Amino acid sequence: MQGVRAIVRAGVLAGTLGGALMAVVVFRLTLAGTPESWQPLRAMAAALLGEDALAGGAFAMLVALAIHVVTSSAWGIAFAWLAGTRPRGVASVGLGVAASLVIMVIMTFGVLPTVDPILYEQAMLGLPSWIVAHVTYGFGLAIAPAIRRSTARSDEATTRALPAAVQAP
Secondary structure: OHHHHHHHHHHHHHHHHHHHHHHHHHHHHOOOOOHHHHHHHHHHHHHHHHHHHHHOOHHHHHHHHHHHHHHHHHHHHHHHHHHOOOOOHHHHHHHHHHHHHHHHHHHHHHHHHHHOHHHHHHHHHOHHHHHHHHHHHHHHHOOHHHHHHHHHHHHHHHHHHOOOOOOOO
């Protein structure tokens, strides 16, 4: 059970960090501070709200942020599970970036055309920015192995500190 907890914790933290970095990059690359800078979020919300999301509004933005956080975290958990605890330093960053590009291909060409054709169309129009944003996501993913190692050490220390009668078999 502790192993699953470490994977989920590492994946959620790394995926959320990567997703936040990705969002900042997209915002900066799409004329930050202008109405167009919010267009990627509106397009993301279109997956659930349809074309009405393109008009914007607080609800559409919240829906888009929820989609982005959940998706980023889910991919982060998958990465944390697959990457394990061994990658360190540059190897971890390289693995995170490689995984982010694989995730980009799966999501862009396997998921978006069906689930969110509006975001797919915008991604294709701004493909270089889309790639840069996903590479940035990979930098966030890269911390997952370190978080797993840290969580495992923390769980071991807690288990050792508990009286034998309280420890799970």
